[in-house]
Amino acid sequence: MIVRYESWGAWVKLESTAAVVAVDREAVRALGLDGGPVWSAVSTVSTPIEVHLAVTARCGAGCKGCYLDARPDGIEPERETLESSLDALRDAGVFTVAFGGGEPTSRDDIAELADAARTRGLTPVLTTSGLGLSDARMARLRGFEQINVSYDGPSDVYSDVRGFDGAAAAERAIEKLASLGVRVGVNVVLTRQSFPHLAQTLARARELGACEGQLLRYKPAGRAASMDYLASRMTSEQRRDFAPTLRGLSGLLCAEGTFSLRIDCALAPLLSTDAEIMSEPSRLSLFGVFGCEAGASLAAVTVDGRVAPCSFAPPTSLRAVDLPGGYATDGELKAWRTYLDAPPEPCASCAIRGVCKGGCKIVSRFVSGAHGPDPECPRVESYRAGVA
Amino acid sequence: MSESSDITKEQVLQVRLGHGANCSSIGSVVDTLFATATVGAAIFAAIVAALASEPIRVVRPERPREPKGEPES
Numbered sequence: 001m002i003v004r005y006e007s008w009g010a011w012v013k014l015e016s017t018a019a020v021v022a023v024d025r026e027a028v029r030a031l032g033l034d035g036g037p038v039w040s041a042v043s044t045v046s047t048p049i050e051v052h053l054a055v056t057a058r059c060g061a062g063c064k065g066c067y068l069d070a071r072p073d074g075i076e077p078e079r080e081t082l083e084s085s086l087d088a089l090r091d092a093g094v095f096t097v098a099f100g101g102g103e104p105t106s107r108d109d110i111a112e113l114a115d116a117a118r119t120r121g122l123t124p125v126l127t128t129s130g131l132g133l134s135d136a137r138m139a140r141l142r143g144f145e146q147i148n149v150s151y152d153g154p155s156d157v158y159s160d161v162r163g164f165d166g167a168a169a170a171e172r173a174i175e176k177l178a179s180l181g182v183r184v185g186v187n188v189v190l191t192r193q194s195f196p197h198l199a200q201t202l203a204r205a206r207e208l209g210a211c212e213g214q215l216l217r218y219k220p221a222g223r224a225a226s227m228d229y230l231a232s233r234m235t236s237e238q239r240r241d242f243a244p245t246l247r248g249l250s251g252l253l254c255a256e257g258t259f260s261l262r263i264d265c266a267l268a269p270l271l272s273t274d275a276e277i278m279s280e281p282s283r284l285s286l287f288g289v290f291g292c293e294a295g296a297s298l299a300a301v302t303v304d305g306r307v308a309p310c311s312f313a314p315p316t317s318l319r320a321v322d323l324p325g326g327y328a329t330d331g332e333l334k335a336w337r338t339y340l341d342a343p344p345e346p347c348a349s350c351a352i353r354g355v356c357k358g359g360c361k362i363v364s365r366f367v368s369g370a371h372g373p374d375p376e377c378p379r380v381e382s383y384r385a386g387v388a
Numbered sequence: 389m390s391e392s393s394d395i396t397k398e399q400v401l402q403v404r405l406g407h408g409a410n411c412s413s414i415g416s417v418v419d420t421l422f423a424t425a426t427v428g429a430a431i432f433a434a435i436v437a438a439l440a441s442e443p444i445r446v447v448r449p450e451r452p453r454e455p456k457g458e459p460e461s
Contacts (some may be wrong), residue, residue, distance in 0.1 A: 287403060
């Protein structure tokens with residue numbers, strides 16, 4: 001296991017079990033270790049445990065809501081540049097690096113980059129559309145710990161979300177990668193069109209060999225930062241129905257222990273409609289649910305080698321190679337972390353604010369023009385309607 | 389590494405299961421959140437057992453540019 005000291009104890013990345021665990025100082029001492037300078041330091045700002053690394057801005061899929069605005073002629077960093085970024089992530093104590101883009105499998109050296117990450121003690125994972133992936137190319141991806149295939153649903157649902165039908169290619173990739181022994185998940189973008197089909201989509205993915213369904217909130221970034229966002233995002237009713245739907249899907253799909261459900265950070269505020277969670281919010285933290293961790297436990301590195309709070313946020317001026325020393329002090333990143341210092345209502349009185357952290361700031365910036373309570377959070381909607 | 393670990397479940401503050409592989413936003417497993425108390429206890433027991441048995445390597449991000457020696461054990 002890998003131990004990374006924190007002011008409160010340590011993050012521990014286990015090897016025998018796929019898990020990252022936070023333990024207190026007593027547990028660290030029980031391991032025969034001591035946090036030393038980290039435990040006595042004044043600053044409590046830590047480096048990320050997960051970084052999303054854009055290895056290309058090149059992609060021919062043309063998804064209408066691409067958050068990166070990737071194009072067939074997008075820029076692509078040299079491998080040496082990416083390896084320098086990986087050096088910096090290793091030095092920063094990062095555990096997981098998620099390769100994305102653009103379409104990362106369009107790089108001929110993507111397998112070598114996975115090896116480069118592993119050599120540095122990082123766990124490499126990957127997101128792909130599956131489009132144009134030959135059997136031979138898929139076989140070269142076995143160095144990744146997990147690969148998620150973008151799969152928003154059967155063909156008509158997929159088309160609604162992305163503007164073209166790539167469902168067959170995605171299904172083929174899921175099935176083939178699973179048959180190669182790769183741990184495969186699916187990324188399902190939730191829009192008003194895809195949400196009603198979620199159970200069918202996840203059941204199909206599981207049938208094809210996927211072991212995890214990652215649910216993603218649609219976000220107004222890149223090509224999705226347009227008026228079309230307002231017509232594509234989940235409806236208010238769907239957002240209120242999300243938590244009970246999740247509970248139902250969990251019972252339906254996960255009981256055998258062979259399939260897991262994940263939600264992304266931006267979906268955390270939608271859990272505020274779940275009475276059980278709101279009455280025992282510590283369970284969210286105990287089971288490691290993350291809300292907005294932009295500029296905190298999560299960071300992104302753009303194709304031009306700059307650090308961003310998350311993949312959807314504008315990059316800062318901090319270069320990836322300077323992340324280990326500059327992450328805690330960068331002013332732009334700090335602005336993303338400090339929301340919780342004095343959150344306005346209704347976040348201030350919310351039981352899950354410590355996890356949710358105000359919801360998705362990409363959404364609040366787009367819809368409201370500033371970092372503020374997530375305007376699509378059901379609790380925020382009720383508050384603003386005067387019924388909270 | 390210590391000769392024996394006596395970490396308790398109470399000292400485990402958070403458990404983030406799985407690796408996830410999304411490249412755009414950070415994900416969290418939630419089916420465990422809805423599982424029974426028995427399942428939750430089993431997860432924490434397995435985590436404590438793993439903490440007690442795995443070899444240890446310490447990373448030190450606070451001194452990133454210094455040459456590193458052998459991993460601590």
